[in-house]
Amino acid sequence: MGDSCGCGSTVDIRALEAGQRRVLMIVLAINIATFVMMITAAIYSGSSSLLSGSLDNLGDALTYLLSLAVIGASLRAKAKVALIKGLLIFGAAVAVAIQIGWRLAHPEVPIFEAIGIAAVINLAFNALCLWLLTPYRFGDVNMSSAWECSRNDLYEGVAVLLAAAGVWLFDAGWPDLVIAGGLLLMFLRSAWRVLRMAWRSYRDEAK
Known part of the structure:
Protein backbone atom coordinates (compact mmCIF):
# COMPACT_ATOMS: atom_id res chain seq x y z
CA MET A 1 0.00 0.00 0.00
CA GLY A 2 2.75 2.43 0.98
CA ASP A 3 4.80 1.60 -2.09
CA SER A 4 1.78 2.22 -4.29
CA CYS A 5 1.21 5.68 -2.78
CA GLY A 6 4.86 6.58 -3.18
CA CYS A 7 4.82 5.55 -6.83
CA GLY A 8 1.69 7.60 -7.47
CA SER A 9 3.30 10.62 -5.84
CA THR A 10 6.37 10.22 -8.05
CA VAL A 11 4.21 9.99 -11.16
CA ASP A 12 2.31 13.13 -10.15
CA ILE A 13 5.55 15.07 -9.64
CA ARG A 14 6.91 13.92 -12.98
CA ALA A 15 3.68 14.88 -14.71
CA LEU A 16 3.80 18.32 -13.08
CA GLU A 17 7.42 18.85 -14.13
CA ALA A 18 6.61 17.71 -17.69
CA GLY A 19 3.78 20.25 -17.81
CA GLN A 20 6.08 22.98 -16.53
CA ARG A 21 8.69 22.16 -19.19
CA ARG A 22 6.10 22.18 -21.96
CA VAL A 23 4.68 25.56 -20.92
CA LEU A 24 8.12 27.13 -20.45
CA MET A 25 9.27 25.94 -23.88
CA ILE A 26 6.19 27.52 -25.48
CA VAL A 27 6.57 30.88 -23.73
CA LEU A 28 10.32 30.83 -24.42
CA ALA A 29 9.69 30.46 -28.16
CA ILE A 30 7.05 33.21 -28.06
CA ASN A 31 9.35 35.64 -26.25
CA ILE A 32 12.23 35.04 -28.65
CA ALA A 33 9.93 35.73 -31.61
CA THR A 34 8.38 38.83 -30.04
CA PHE A 35 11.83 40.14 -29.07
CA VAL A 36 12.96 40.03 -32.70
CA MET A 37 9.74 41.73 -33.81
CA MET A 38 9.87 44.40 -31.08
CA ILE A 39 13.55 45.30 -31.47
CA THR A 40 13.06 45.65 -35.24
CA ALA A 41 10.03 47.89 -34.71
CA ALA A 42 11.86 49.90 -32.03
CA ILE A 43 14.80 50.64 -34.34
CA TYR A 44 12.47 51.55 -37.21
CA SER A 45 10.14 53.75 -35.16
CA GLY A 46 12.68 55.33 -32.81
CA SER A 47 10.51 54.41 -29.81
CA SER A 48 11.92 54.15 -26.30
CA SER A 49 8.83 52.34 -25.03
CA LEU A 50 9.16 49.70 -27.74
CA LEU A 51 12.84 49.31 -26.93
CA SER A 52 11.88 48.85 -23.28
CA GLY A 53 9.40 46.17 -24.28
CA SER A 54 11.93 44.38 -26.48
CA LEU A 55 14.50 44.31 -23.68
CA ASP A 56 11.81 42.97 -21.39
CA ASN A 57 11.06 40.16 -23.85
CA LEU A 58 14.74 39.33 -24.13
CA GLY A 59 15.07 39.22 -20.37
CA ASP A 60 11.99 37.01 -20.15
CA ALA A 61 13.38 34.61 -22.75
CA LEU A 62 16.51 34.25 -20.63
CA THR A 63 14.33 33.87 -17.54
CA TYR A 64 12.29 31.04 -19.07
CA LEU A 65 15.48 29.35 -20.25
CA LEU A 66 16.83 29.45 -16.69
CA SER A 67 13.50 28.20 -15.38
CA LEU A 68 13.68 25.22 -17.71
CA ALA A 69 17.17 24.41 -16.45
CA VAL A 70 16.14 24.05 -12.81
CA ILE A 71 12.85 22.14 -13.09
CA GLY A 72 13.18 19.25 -10.67
CA ALA A 73 16.22 20.81 -8.97
CA SER A 74 16.51 21.63 -5.26
CA LEU A 75 14.75 24.62 -3.74
CA ARG A 76 18.12 26.23 -3.12
CA ALA A 77 19.05 25.94 -6.81
CA LYS A 78 15.69 27.43 -7.79
CA ALA A 79 16.20 30.29 -5.35
CA LYS A 80 19.60 31.04 -6.88
CA VAL A 81 18.09 31.11 -10.36
CA ALA A 82 15.32 33.40 -9.13
CA LEU A 83 18.06 35.71 -7.86
CA ILE A 84 19.57 35.78 -11.36
CA LYS A 85 16.11 36.54 -12.79
CA GLY A 86 15.78 39.53 -10.46
CA LEU A 87 19.17 40.81 -11.56
CA LEU A 88 18.17 40.42 -15.23
CA ILE A 89 15.07 42.53 -14.64
CA PHE A 90 17.21 45.14 -12.89
CA GLY A 91 19.61 45.09 -15.86
CA ALA A 92 16.67 45.79 -18.19
CA ALA A 93 15.78 48.78 -16.00
CA VAL A 94 19.31 50.15 -16.31
CA ALA A 95 19.21 49.75 -20.11
CA VAL A 96 15.88 51.57 -20.28
CA ALA A 97 17.26 54.40 -18.13
CA ILE A 98 20.22 54.80 -20.48
CA GLN A 99 17.91 54.86 -23.52
CA ILE A 100 15.66 57.49 -21.91
CA GLY A 101 18.69 59.64 -21.17
CA TRP A 102 19.88 59.36 -24.77
CA ARG A 103 16.42 60.28 -26.10
CA ASN A 126 1.85 38.37 -23.79
CA ALA A 127 -1.75 37.53 -22.85
CA LEU A 128 -1.27 34.02 -24.21
CA CYS A 129 1.91 33.53 -22.15
CA LEU A 130 0.23 34.75 -18.97
CA TRP A 131 -2.71 32.41 -19.54
CA LEU A 132 -0.34 29.46 -20.00
CA LEU A 133 1.62 30.27 -16.83
CA THR A 134 -1.31 31.18 -14.55
CA PRO A 135 -1.95 27.57 -13.39
CA TYR A 136 1.61 27.61 -11.96
CA ARG A 137 1.28 31.02 -10.31
CA PHE A 138 1.38 29.65 -6.76
CA GLY A 139 3.96 26.94 -7.40
CA ASP A 140 7.60 27.00 -6.37
CA VAL A 141 9.79 30.11 -6.60
CA ASN A 142 10.90 29.06 -10.09
CA MET A 143 7.44 29.09 -11.67
CA SER A 144 6.00 31.92 -9.58
CA SER A 145 8.86 34.21 -10.65
CA ALA A 146 8.26 33.21 -14.29
CA TRP A 147 4.59 34.16 -13.84
CA GLU A 148 5.68 37.50 -12.33
CA CYS A 149 7.70 38.25 -15.46
CA SER A 150 4.76 37.33 -17.70
CA ARG A 151 2.37 39.57 -15.77
CA ASN A 152 4.79 42.48 -16.24
CA ASP A 153 4.70 41.79 -19.98
CA LEU A 154 0.96 42.33 -20.03
CA TYR A 155 1.30 45.70 -18.27
CA GLU A 156 4.12 46.60 -20.61
CA GLY A 157 2.00 45.76 -23.66
CA VAL A 158 -0.83 48.03 -22.53
CA ALA A 159 1.64 50.80 -21.70
CA VAL A 160 3.22 50.70 -25.16
CA LEU A 161 -0.24 50.96 -26.72
CA LEU A 162 -0.82 54.08 -24.63
CA ALA A 163 2.53 55.43 -25.87
CA ALA A 164 1.43 54.97 -29.48
CA ALA A 165 -1.87 56.74 -28.76
CA GLY A 166 -0.08 59.59 -27.00
CA VAL A 167 2.40 60.12 -29.84
CA TRP A 168 -0.48 60.16 -32.34
CA LEU A 169 -2.62 62.51 -30.24
CA PHE A 170 0.06 65.08 -29.38
CA ASP A 171 2.38 64.57 -32.38
CA ALA A 172 5.31 64.62 -29.95
CA GLY A 173 7.86 62.23 -28.48
CA TRP A 174 7.28 62.97 -24.81
CA PRO A 175 4.37 60.47 -24.34
CA ASP A 176 6.72 57.71 -25.49
CA LEU A 177 9.34 58.82 -22.95
CA VAL A 178 6.76 59.08 -20.17
CA ILE A 179 5.63 55.50 -20.81
CA ALA A 180 9.24 54.33 -20.97
CA GLY A 181 9.80 56.01 -17.60
CA GLY A 182 6.77 54.18 -16.20
CA LEU A 183 8.12 50.88 -17.49
CA LEU A 184 11.43 51.68 -15.83
CA LEU A 185 9.67 52.01 -12.47
CA MET A 186 7.79 48.76 -13.13
CA PHE A 187 11.04 46.93 -13.85
CA LEU A 188 12.57 48.21 -10.62
CA ARG A 189 9.52 47.14 -8.61
CA SER A 190 9.47 43.71 -10.24
CA ALA A 191 13.21 43.23 -9.68
CA TRP A 192 12.71 44.00 -6.00
CA ARG A 193 9.79 41.54 -5.72
CA VAL A 194 11.67 38.69 -7.43
CA LEU A 195 14.87 39.32 -5.46
CA ARG A 196 12.92 39.38 -2.20
CA MET A 197 11.11 36.17 -3.18
CA ALA A 198 14.43 34.49 -4.00
CA TRP A 199 16.01 35.58 -0.74
CA ARG A 200 13.10 34.32 1.34
CA SER A 201 13.12 30.97 -0.44
CA TYR A 202 16.88 30.61 -0.02
CA ARG A 203 16.67 31.59 3.64
CA ASP A 204 13.85 29.15 4.37
CA GLU A 205 15.74 26.35 2.66
CA ALA A 206 18.86 27.10 4.70
CA LYS A 207 16.98 26.74 8.02
Whole structure:
Protein backbone atom coordinates (compact mmCIF):
# COMPACT_ATOMS: atom_id res chain seq x y z
CA MET A 1 0.00 0.00 0.00
CA GLY A 2 2.75 2.43 0.98
CA ASP A 3 4.80 1.60 -2.09
CA SER A 4 1.78 2.22 -4.29
CA CYS A 5 1.21 5.68 -2.78
CA GLY A 6 4.86 6.58 -3.18
CA CYS A 7 4.82 5.55 -6.83
CA GLY A 8 1.69 7.60 -7.47
CA SER A 9 3.30 10.62 -5.84
CA THR A 10 6.37 10.22 -8.05
CA VAL A 11 4.21 9.99 -11.16
CA ASP A 12 2.31 13.13 -10.15
CA ILE A 13 5.55 15.07 -9.64
CA ARG A 14 6.91 13.92 -12.98
CA ALA A 15 3.68 14.88 -14.71
CA LEU A 16 3.80 18.32 -13.08
CA GLU A 17 7.42 18.85 -14.13
CA ALA A 18 6.61 17.71 -17.69
CA GLY A 19 3.78 20.25 -17.81
CA GLN A 20 6.08 22.98 -16.53
CA ARG A 21 8.69 22.16 -19.19
CA ARG A 22 6.10 22.18 -21.96
CA VAL A 23 4.68 25.56 -20.92
CA LEU A 24 8.12 27.13 -20.45
CA MET A 25 9.27 25.94 -23.88
CA ILE A 26 6.19 27.52 -25.48
CA VAL A 27 6.57 30.88 -23.73
CA LEU A 28 10.32 30.83 -24.42
CA ALA A 29 9.69 30.46 -28.16
CA ILE A 30 7.05 33.21 -28.06
CA ASN A 31 9.35 35.64 -26.25
CA ILE A 32 12.23 35.04 -28.65
CA ALA A 33 9.93 35.73 -31.61
CA THR A 34 8.38 38.83 -30.04
CA PHE A 35 11.83 40.14 -29.07
CA VAL A 36 12.96 40.03 -32.70
CA MET A 37 9.74 41.73 -33.81
CA MET A 38 9.87 44.40 -31.08
CA ILE A 39 13.55 45.30 -31.47
CA THR A 40 13.06 45.65 -35.24
CA ALA A 41 10.03 47.89 -34.71
CA ALA A 42 11.86 49.90 -32.03
CA ILE A 43 14.80 50.64 -34.34
CA TYR A 44 12.47 51.55 -37.21
CA SER A 45 10.14 53.75 -35.16
CA GLY A 46 12.68 55.33 -32.81
CA SER A 47 10.51 54.41 -29.81
CA SER A 48 11.92 54.15 -26.30
CA SER A 49 8.83 52.34 -25.03
CA LEU A 50 9.16 49.70 -27.74
CA LEU A 51 12.84 49.31 -26.93
CA SER A 52 11.88 48.85 -23.28
CA GLY A 53 9.40 46.17 -24.28
CA SER A 54 11.93 44.38 -26.48
CA LEU A 55 14.50 44.31 -23.68
CA ASP A 56 11.81 42.97 -21.39
CA ASN A 57 11.06 40.16 -23.85
CA LEU A 58 14.74 39.33 -24.13
CA GLY A 59 15.07 39.22 -20.37
CA ASP A 60 11.99 37.01 -20.15
CA ALA A 61 13.38 34.61 -22.75
CA LEU A 62 16.51 34.25 -20.63
CA THR A 63 14.33 33.87 -17.54
CA TYR A 64 12.29 31.04 -19.07
CA LEU A 65 15.48 29.35 -20.25
CA LEU A 66 16.83 29.45 -16.69
CA SER A 67 13.50 28.20 -15.38
CA LEU A 68 13.68 25.22 -17.71
CA ALA A 69 17.17 24.41 -16.45
CA VAL A 70 16.14 24.05 -12.81
CA ILE A 71 12.85 22.14 -13.09
CA GLY A 72 13.18 19.25 -10.67
CA ALA A 73 16.22 20.81 -8.97
CA SER A 74 16.51 21.63 -5.26
CA LEU A 75 14.75 24.62 -3.74
CA ARG A 76 18.12 26.23 -3.12
CA ALA A 77 19.05 25.94 -6.81
CA LYS A 78 15.69 27.43 -7.79
CA ALA A 79 16.20 30.29 -5.35
CA LYS A 80 19.60 31.04 -6.88
CA VAL A 81 18.09 31.11 -10.36
CA ALA A 82 15.32 33.40 -9.13
CA LEU A 83 18.06 35.71 -7.86
CA ILE A 84 19.57 35.78 -11.36
CA LYS A 85 16.11 36.54 -12.79
CA GLY A 86 15.78 39.53 -10.46
CA LEU A 87 19.17 40.81 -11.56
CA LEU A 88 18.17 40.42 -15.23
CA ILE A 89 15.07 42.53 -14.64
CA PHE A 90 17.21 45.14 -12.89
CA GLY A 91 19.61 45.09 -15.86
CA ALA A 92 16.67 45.79 -18.19
CA ALA A 93 15.78 48.78 -16.00
CA VAL A 94 19.31 50.15 -16.31
CA ALA A 95 19.21 49.75 -20.11
CA VAL A 96 15.88 51.57 -20.28
CA ALA A 97 17.26 54.40 -18.13
CA ILE A 98 20.22 54.80 -20.48
CA GLN A 99 17.91 54.86 -23.52
CA ILE A 100 15.66 57.49 -21.91
CA GLY A 101 18.69 59.64 -21.17
CA TRP A 102 19.88 59.36 -24.77
CA ARG A 103 16.42 60.28 -26.10
CA LEU A 104 16.23 63.32 -23.83
CA ALA A 105 19.51 64.48 -25.34
CA HIS A 106 18.34 63.66 -28.90
CA PRO A 107 14.57 64.36 -29.02
CA GLU A 108 12.51 63.11 -31.95
CA VAL A 109 8.92 62.06 -32.71
CA PRO A 110 8.69 58.27 -33.11
CA ILE A 111 6.51 56.63 -35.77
CA PHE A 112 3.27 55.87 -33.93
CA GLU A 113 1.92 53.43 -36.56
CA ALA A 114 4.90 51.13 -36.04
CA ILE A 115 4.58 51.42 -32.27
CA GLY A 116 0.87 50.59 -32.35
CA ILE A 117 1.11 47.57 -34.67
CA ALA A 118 4.02 46.07 -32.74
CA ALA A 119 2.29 46.77 -29.43
CA VAL A 120 -0.95 45.00 -30.46
CA ILE A 121 0.93 41.90 -31.64
CA ASN A 122 3.08 41.86 -28.52
CA LEU A 123 0.10 42.33 -26.21
CA ALA A 124 -1.75 39.40 -27.78
CA PHE A 125 1.19 37.05 -27.30
CA ASN A 126 1.85 38.37 -23.79
CA ALA A 127 -1.75 37.53 -22.85
CA LEU A 128 -1.27 34.02 -24.21
CA CYS A 129 1.91 33.53 -22.15
CA LEU A 130 0.23 34.75 -18.97
CA TRP A 131 -2.71 32.41 -19.54
CA LEU A 132 -0.34 29.46 -20.00
CA LEU A 133 1.62 30.27 -16.83
CA THR A 134 -1.31 31.18 -14.55
CA PRO A 135 -1.95 27.57 -13.39
CA TYR A 136 1.61 27.61 -11.96
CA ARG A 137 1.28 31.02 -10.31
CA PHE A 138 1.38 29.65 -6.76
CA GLY A 139 3.96 26.94 -7.40
CA ASP A 140 7.60 27.00 -6.37
CA VAL A 141 9.79 30.11 -6.60
CA ASN A 142 10.90 29.06 -10.09
CA MET A 143 7.44 29.09 -11.67
CA SER A 144 6.00 31.92 -9.58
CA SER A 145 8.86 34.21 -10.65
CA ALA A 146 8.26 33.21 -14.29
CA TRP A 147 4.59 34.16 -13.84
CA GLU A 148 5.68 37.50 -12.33
CA CYS A 149 7.70 38.25 -15.46
CA SER A 150 4.76 37.33 -17.70
CA ARG A 151 2.37 39.57 -15.77
CA ASN A 152 4.79 42.48 -16.24
CA ASP A 153 4.70 41.79 -19.98
CA LEU A 154 0.96 42.33 -20.03
CA TYR A 155 1.30 45.70 -18.27
CA GLU A 156 4.12 46.60 -20.61
CA GLY A 157 2.00 45.76 -23.66
CA VAL A 158 -0.83 48.03 -22.53
CA ALA A 159 1.64 50.80 -21.70
CA VAL A 160 3.22 50.70 -25.16
CA LEU A 161 -0.24 50.96 -26.72
CA LEU A 162 -0.82 54.08 -24.63
CA ALA A 163 2.53 55.43 -25.87
CA ALA A 164 1.43 54.97 -29.48
CA ALA A 165 -1.87 56.74 -28.76
CA GLY A 166 -0.08 59.59 -27.00
CA VAL A 167 2.40 60.12 -29.84
CA TRP A 168 -0.48 60.16 -32.34
CA LEU A 169 -2.62 62.51 -30.24
CA PHE A 170 0.06 65.08 -29.38
CA ASP A 171 2.38 64.57 -32.38
CA ALA A 172 5.31 64.62 -29.95
CA GLY A 173 7.86 62.23 -28.48
CA TRP A 174 7.28 62.97 -24.81
CA PRO A 175 4.37 60.47 -24.34
CA ASP A 176 6.72 57.71 -25.49
CA LEU A 177 9.34 58.82 -22.95
CA VAL A 178 6.76 59.08 -20.17
CA ILE A 179 5.63 55.50 -20.81
CA ALA A 180 9.24 54.33 -20.97
CA GLY A 181 9.80 56.01 -17.60
CA GLY A 182 6.77 54.18 -16.20
CA LEU A 183 8.12 50.88 -17.49
CA LEU A 184 11.43 51.68 -15.83
CA LEU A 185 9.67 52.01 -12.47
CA MET A 186 7.79 48.76 -13.13
CA PHE A 187 11.04 46.93 -13.85
CA LEU A 188 12.57 48.21 -10.62
CA ARG A 189 9.52 47.14 -8.61
CA SER A 190 9.47 43.71 -10.24
CA ALA A 191 13.21 43.23 -9.68
CA TRP A 192 12.71 44.00 -6.00
CA ARG A 193 9.79 41.54 -5.72
CA VAL A 194 11.67 38.69 -7.43
CA LEU A 195 14.87 39.32 -5.46
CA ARG A 196 12.92 39.38 -2.20
CA MET A 197 11.11 36.17 -3.18
CA ALA A 198 14.43 34.49 -4.00
CA TRP A 199 16.01 35.58 -0.74
CA ARG A 200 13.10 34.32 1.34
CA SER A 201 13.12 30.97 -0.44
CA TYR A 202 16.88 30.61 -0.02
CA ARG A 203 16.67 31.59 3.64
CA ASP A 204 13.85 29.15 4.37
CA GLU A 205 15.74 26.35 2.66
CA ALA A 206 18.86 27.10 4.70
CA LYS A 207 16.98 26.74 8.02
